[in-house]
Amino acid sequence: MIHVLSSTPSILNQFIAEIRDAEIQRDKMRFRKNLERLGTIFASSISARLTYEMKEVITPLGIAVVPVLQEYPVLATILRAGLPFHQGLLHFFDKSDNAFISAFRKHHKDGSFSIHIEYASVTDIENKVVILSDTMLASGSSMVLAYRELISHGKPKHTHIAAVLASVEGLEYIKKHLDQQDITIWVGVIDEELTAQSYIVPGLGDAGDLAYGIKH
Amino acid sequence: MIHVLSSTPSILNQFIAEIRDAEIQRDKMRFRKNLERLGTIFASSISARLTYEMKEVITPLGIAVVPVLQEYPVLATILRAGLPFHQGLLHFFDKSDNAFISAFRKHHKDGSFSIHIEYASVTDIENKVVILSDTMLASGSSMVLAYRELISHGKPKHTHIAAVLASVEGLEYIKKHLDQQDITIWVGVIDEELTAQSYIVPGLGDAGDLAYGIKH
Amino acid sequence: MIHVLSSTPSILNQFIAEIRDAEIQRDKMRFRKNLERLGTIFASSISARLTYEMKEVITPLGIAVVPVLQEYPVLATILRAGLPFHQGLLHFFDKSDNAFISAFRKHHKDGSFSIHIEYASVTDIENKVVILSDTMLASGSSMVLAYRELISHGKPKHTHIAAVLASVEGLEYIKKHLDQQDITIWVGVIDEELTAQSYIVPGLGDAGDLAYGIKH
Amino acid sequence: MIHVLSSTPSILNQFIAEIRDAEIQRDKMRFRKNLERLGTIFASSISARLTYEMKEVITPLGIAVVPVLQEYPVLATILRAGLPFHQGLLHFFDKSDNAFISAFRKHHKDGSFSIHIEYASVTDIENKVVILSDTMLASGSSMVLAYRELISHGKPKHTHIAAVLASVEGLEYIKKHLDQQDITIWVGVIDEELTAQSYIVPGLGDAGDLAYGIKH
Numbered sequence A, B, C, D: 001m002i003h004v005l006s007s008t009p010s011i012l013n014q015f016i017a018e019i020r021d022a023e024i025q026r027d028k029m030r031f032r033k034n035l036e037r038l039g040t041i042f043a044s045s046i047s048a049r050l051t052y053e054m055k056e057v058i059t060p061l062g063i064a065v066v067p068v069l070q071e072y073p074v075l076a077t078i079l080r081a082g083l084p085f086h087q088g089l090l091h092f093f094d095k096s097d098n099a100f101i102s103a104f105r106k107h108h109k110d111g112s113f114s115i116h117i118e119y120a121s122v123t124d125i126e127n128k129v130v131i132l133s134d135t136m137l138a139s140g141s142s143m144v145l146a147y148r149e150l151i152s153h154g155k156p157k158h159t160h161i162a163a164v165l166a167s168v169e170g171l172e173y174i175k176k177h178l179d180q181q182d183i184t185i186w187v188g189v190i191d192e193e194l195t196a197q198s199y200i201v202p203g204l205g206d207a208g209d210l211a212y213g214i215k216h
Helices: A011-020 A028-047 A083-092 A141-151 A168-177 A207-212 B011-020 B028-047 B083-092 B141-151 B168-177 B207-212 C011-020 C028-047 C083-092 C141-151 C168-177 C207-212 D011-020 D028-047 D083-092 D141-151 D168-177 D207-212
Strands: A002-004 A052-059 A062-069 A074-079 A098-107 A113-121 A129-137 A158-167 A183-191 B002-004 B052-059 B062-069 B074-079 B098-107 B113-121 B129-137 B158-167 B183-191 C002-004 C052-059 C062-069 C074-079 C098-107 C113-121 C129-137 C158-167 C183-191 D002-004 D052-059 D062-069 D074-079 D098-107 D113-121 D129-137 D158-167 D183-191
Touching: A011 A028, A011 A158, A011 A183, A011 B028, A011 B052, A011 B062, A028 A083, A028 A129, A028 A158, A028 A183, A028 A207, A028 B011, A028 B028, A028 C028, A052 B011, A062 B011, A074 A083, A074 A141, A083 A129, A083 A158, A083 A207, A098 A141, A098 D113, A113 A141, A113 D098, A113 D113, A129 A141, A129 A168, A129 A207, A141 A158, A141 A168, A158 A168, A168 A183, B011 B028, B011 B158, B011 B183, B028 B083, B028 B129, B028 B158, B028 B183, B028 B207, B028 D028, B074 B083, B074 B141, B083 B129, B083 B158, B083 B207, B098 B141, B098 C113, B113 B141, B113 C098, B113 C113, B129 B141, B129 B168, B129 B207, B141 B158, B141 B168, B158 B168, B168 B183, C011 C028, C011 C158, C011 C183, C011 D028, C011 D052, C011 D062, C028 C083, C028 C129, C028 C158, C028 C183, C028 C207, C028 D011, C028 D028, C052 D011, C062 D011, C074 C083, C074 C141, C083 C129, C083 C158, C083 C207, C098 C141, C113 C141, C129 C141, C129 C168, C129 C207, C141 C158, C141 C168, C158 C168, C168 C183, D011 D028, D011 D158, D011 D183, D028 D083, D028 D129, D028 D158, D028 D183, D028 D207, D074 D083, D074 D141, D083 D129, D083 D158, D083 D207, D098 D141, D113 D141, D129 D141, D129 D168, D129 D207, D141 D158, D141 D168, D158 D168, D168 D183
Parallel strands: A002 A183, A074 A098, A074 A129, A129 A158, A158 A183, B002 B183, B074 B098, B074 B129, B129 B158, B158 B183, C002 C183, C074 C098, C074 C129, C129 C158, C158 C183, D002 D183, D074 D098, D074 D129, D129 D158, D158 D183
Antiparallel strands: A052 A062, A098 A113, B052 B062, B098 B113, C052 C062, C098 C113, D052 D062, D098 D113
16 A cells, blocks of 8 residues: 555645755755654654554643553664654654664666665564655665565564655565565655666655765 | 544654653653644644645756645744744744734632733734644633734734644634634644633643743 | 853854855744754853752663752743744753743834833742843843843842843943843854944844744 | 863763663653754864854845854764764754764674674765764774774865763773874763673663664
């Protein structure tokens, strides 16, 4: 199941417009802030699918019986481009455990590249709900590799895959390689085109470079 | 029309549970942070009712035609208890103009009190969409007075009234005194009881004192 | 005693340069953010004059004897322009109680104006250290009035007066009207000129309008 | 040269006390927030050693000649424990480029371990000022390895090494392995003891686990 958050009007569209805009991108602080704000909106949307339990809370004036999260999801993200988006998710799910995974594009002499996992710092995910996030879902191969790395550490109860911008091709790739029963996909917006170098068009460029500087 | 944001499960319920909890309230930073987080959720919800227009955005790789806010709402709040909630609204509507209004409880010798407007710093609201926010909507009289103060400065296109906690009685008061066509009400949760001193029960106590210290 | 924080090189100068710059001011979010960052720098500087006591802290691996704040200062600010700067102070002094005071310029027919206190929400300040902050210290009369309003609620142990931009004339006015033993002054930078309308030149314009929109 | 920021009284000591405190550590949000606040204090302190140039800034009311940063330092950090501290540095140096390096403890059968670099995402550092940060400087070997990884990408003009908590032994290790002319060291506080497992005592425990959850 794919949820496209821009399909209804909301301030999320404003934030996406700003991160796409080459002029506004020159302010790296605003670029990162927009990804953080988007992260909180995704957190809020995904939180509708989590499990709550009723709890008695003692207020200064009485007792309230209110729903609280039964357990916090584990927040996994892909380095480095996923970090500002992850910050937003963590801002809302402040008690969550976290996992960081790095995916690396290895460029070959013929101009092609393959993606490898280099680094994975993963907390216990066995039987947990996981939110696996990245800013961009381009070819989809980083996300699939990260997911496989994750499940080598344990079997999640369910995984929500979250990306601000996704390509049609990337979504197809995910659907082809991951079992639909295990995952739910949340994206901000879907772009049609993917270049041979796996850049989403019109997209926004390289999210990692825009947030943190051009990689050497 | 009244929107009750806690009527569907989401992380908003967790934040409301925490601001109610007398134990968790001891951490003033978390109390304010929760109100800010709630402010961003309200901003996101209310933003679904704002007007967007399509705009061409030049990305580093192409042109995207995307919806952006046609105009930002004016954010009005009631001092001092409304400030942390307002911070959250402003965090999302970062280009908005703002209005600050202070309402004052004048206590009479017989134990009753009346509410007066002392201070109003208001930007141009003529024909603008306004979000008038306060953390609590108890008796409703501060909100109605603040609204009247606002419209003495101009006629808004529409006003969204936002409060984290509301009493049944307060909502009735608003409906009785304000024209339903001019306003839309957004609340986090509705509590049944209102004490003679206009405290919501079970509520959370005095939001201003909890955020900023006991007023002398 | 007057501490001028820009007298030594530091990132504070960068933030002050940005809030002065008419082009950068167009981004209200960055304008407010810069005032918040400046607030944290002032908090850090002023904190060197507060009192600490040694406390045993139990870490997961042992016991550390460390200095902690003996008591948090009360943070008082002047509405509305002081709010973003106050946010920064509160970000560091997160357990502090707070006071909000509004000063109002009453314009007379002859073009002159006088400043009045309209609103004061003050916590207990008796025998407390107080930090009274405003973004601008122009003529100095708002600050002096706010100080007098404050001390009508109790006698502070000591008051730190903090302003990002100050005029020579405003500092003279403070020195003339307040007892030097009761206060310590902290400013970011001192500008020479003050216009007849009490604007600091070159200054930065109207801090309240830049943060929150032009007052109606 | 080693700067120990806790050697003079300031709110920094309060933040360090809180991150050490096993009880307060239970609030992961506050733990991360304290590291972020410490990051901004370090940024401010280190910024005194950066180079500024005078620039004409056009304010709404005149022209101010003010010092601005000549260039932003590159912010390098060690994953994952360095991230919240790095967030604070980045909050102040918002235009900086960034580098992320992961160091990995490989445990051997005899109970010993060695540290390896797994992942490095590095921007151009040639002739740049670099701030290389980590929350803890325990044995010092991660920091030395990260530094060597960094300089394999270019030769920095100068490197500031920043850590909230350092051990005497770790500082000795740095001094022994790195050329003192190339680096300046900034630490919050120095603890005497280092366990055989390279934990600082009394320290604070494992900063990565406390911020992000126990690594699987």
